[in-house]
Amino acid sequence: MAVIIAGDRSGVGKTTVTLALLAALRQWGTVQSFKVGPDYIDPMFHTQVTGRSCRNLDPVLTSESYVERCFRQHRQTADFGLVEGVMGLFDGAGSSDYASTAHIARLLDLPILLVLDCSRMARSIAALVHGFRSFDPRLKFAGVVLNRVGSDRHLELLQAALEPINLPILGVLRRQAEITIPDRHLGLVPTEELPQMQELIDRLAVLGKESFDWGKLLPLMKGDRSQSLLAPVLLGDPAPNRPLNPPYVGNLEGQIPRIGVARDRAFSFYYADNLDLLERLGAELVYWSPLTDELPAEVNGLYFGGGFPEMFAAELQANAIGRAAVRSTIVAGMPTYAECGGLMYLSQSIMDFEGRSWEMAGILPTVAQMGKRLTLGYRQAAALQNSPFMQEKAIVWGHEFHRSTLTQLPKTPLYQIRGYDATSPATTEGWHMHQAHASYVHLHWGDRAWMPHNFLQACLRFGKVQPGTF
Known part of the structure; x- marks a missing residue:
C-alpha cells in the first residue's frame, strides 16, 4: 500500500510534507517514492532523501497502463510507498482531471492525505475539507495534514472546526522558517547545487518524526514485500505497432x-x-x-x-x-x-x-x-x-x-x-x-x-x- 499526498492548490507545502515523511520513514525501512506529473526537480529531492530513484507517474507522457505497471513494479521492492501529487487535487492536463492527483489516486486505488495551508483560516477549514471530500465520491481520504499552524489556539480552532467532518488529522506542521528550500526561475534549486543537503535531510527527519501520527500512517504505507503485487512485468514494452523481440x-x-x-x-x-x-x-x-x-x-x-x-x-x-x-x-x-x-x-x-x-x-x-x-x-x-x-x-x-x-x-x-x-x-x-x-x-x-x-x-x-x- 501507499498514500498519495495532495493539496487543495499549489504552494500549500506538499513537497515539504512529502520530504519530511520520506526522511522519517527511513528509520523504519526502505522507501519507494513517486511523483505525479512531468516534474524533474522534486524527484531529485525524493531520491536524495530515500536513496532510491523516484519514479514519475504521468499518463499523458506514457499511458494509464504504464503508470500502473511502474507503480506496482517499484512499490513491491520497498518497505514503504509514498506518492507526491501535483498542483491541486483535481487539477489535470486540461479541463478534466486527467493526469491529476485525483486521477492517479483512482487509478492506483490509493488513500489521499490532503495537505492544507492553514495560515489564513480557522473555521473555514471545515468547508474546504468537506468540499474536497465530497466532490468525487470515488476517492478515499486517509486524513488531513494541517500546515503552517500559527499557535496552540489556532490549532484548537482548526481541530474544533474539523471534528464534525470525521476525517482524522494525521499531521500538524507549525509555521517555521528553519526549513527552506531555495528556488529560482524554474522551481526549486536542484539538489546537486545544495551543499547543505544532508543537513536539510536531517532537519526534515526530525520534523517528520515530531509532526505526524505514525500509529495511523505507517499501516497505510507499509506493504508485504514477501508477496508481489503483480507478476513480474517488463517496463518499457514497445508499442504494439512497433514489435520488438526480447531480449x-x-x-x-x-x-x-x-x-x-x-x-x-x-x-x-x-x-x-x-x-x-x-x-x-x-x-x-x-x-x-x-x-x-x-x-x-x-x-x-x-x-x-x-x-x-x-x-x-x-x-x-x-x-x-x-x-x-x-x-x-x-x-x-x-x-x-x-x-x-x-x-x-x-x-x-x-x-x-x-x-x-x-x-x-x-x-x-x-x-x-x-x-x-x-x-x-x-x-x-x-x-x-x-x-x-x-x-x-x-x-x-x-x-x-x-x-x-x-x-x-x-x-x-x-x-x-x-x-x-x-x-x-x-x-x-x-x-x-x-x-x-x-x-x-x-x-x-x-x-x-x-x-x-x-x-x-x-x-x-x-x-x-x-x-x-x-
Whole structure:
C-alpha cells in the first residue's frame, strides 16, 4: 500500500510534507517514492532523501497502463510507498482531471492525505475539507495534514472546526522558517547545487518524526514485500505497432553501445525510467560533465538531458576542449539526443538574463536567449522527418518547461507541435542536424521502447562506420 499526498492548490507545502515523511520513514525501512506529473526537480529531492530513484507517474507522457505497471513494479521492492501529487487535487492536463492527483489516486486505488495551508483560516477549514471530500465520491481520504499552524489556539480552532467532518488529522506542521528550500526561475534549486543537503535531510527527519501520527500512517504505507503485487512485468514494452523481440540485446546484434550521458549541475533533468530503459536495451551508460570533462572515449552516442545550462554558461564556455570535441564528434555523424537544456548547449551561444553571451557547442545555427516568459505545458509532437530517434509521422507526447527562446528557427523543423487542447494552433519546433535530434520537448520513453531502441541502433551503425574515432 501507499498514500498519495495532495493539496487543495499549489504552494500549500506538499513537497515539504512529502520530504519530511520520506526522511522519517527511513528509520523504519526502505522507501519507494513517486511523483505525479512531468516534474524533474522534486524527484531529485525524493531520491536524495530515500536513496532510491523516484519514479514519475504521468499518463499523458506514457499511458494509464504504464503508470500502473511502474507503480506496482517499484512499490513491491520497498518497505514503504509514498506518492507526491501535483498542483491541486483535481487539477489535470486540461479541463478534466486527467493526469491529476485525483486521477492517479483512482487509478492506483490509493488513500489521499490532503495537505492544507492553514495560515489564513480557522473555521473555514471545515468547508474546504468537506468540499474536497465530497466532490468525487470515488476517492478515499486517509486524513488531513494541517500546515503552517500559527499557535496552540489556532490549532484548537482548526481541530474544533474539523471534528464534525470525521476525517482524522494525521499531521500538524507549525509555521517555521528553519526549513527552506531555495528556488529560482524554474522551481526549486536542484539538489546537486545544495551543499547543505544532508543537513536539510536531517532537519526534515526530525520534523517528520515530531509532526505526524505514525500509529495511523505507517499501516497505510507499509506493504508485504514477501508477496508481489503483480507478476513480474517488463517496463518499457514497445508499442504494439512497433514489435520488438526480447531480449532487446539480440536486436542490437549482441553488441553493447556506449552512450555518453551529460550529467552534472548544468544537466540533471533525466527520468530514471529512461536511463534504466537504455541499460535494459543493452547500452552501457558513461556519465560525464560538460562543465569540466573532455568527451568520454569510445562512446557511440551522446545524450544531453535538460537542466540549467544558463546558470553555468561561463563554466561551459570555459571548457573549450569539451565543446570542441562535442562539435567535431556530432559533425562527424555521432547520433545525439538533446532535450531543452541540451538543445541550448548545442546552439551557438546562450544569452543569459543579464544579456551576456556565452559560447556553446556551436552545432545549431541559433542562439538560446533567456527571458521572463515561461513556456509550459504538454505537447503532442508529430515527427516531420526521420531522425536517429524516430521515423517521419511518428506521434509522441512530451512536455515543455523553459524560459528561453531561439533567435533562429530551423528551415526544416523536426516536429509539428500541438498543445494538450486539440483546438490549439499547430506550430513547428526542433532540429535535426547531422545525426543530432534536439528539441525543447522532454520525452518520457515509458512504454515506447522503440524510440531509444532506434537511437541505439543508430549509435551502433555509427560505431561500425567509423571505428576507433571516438
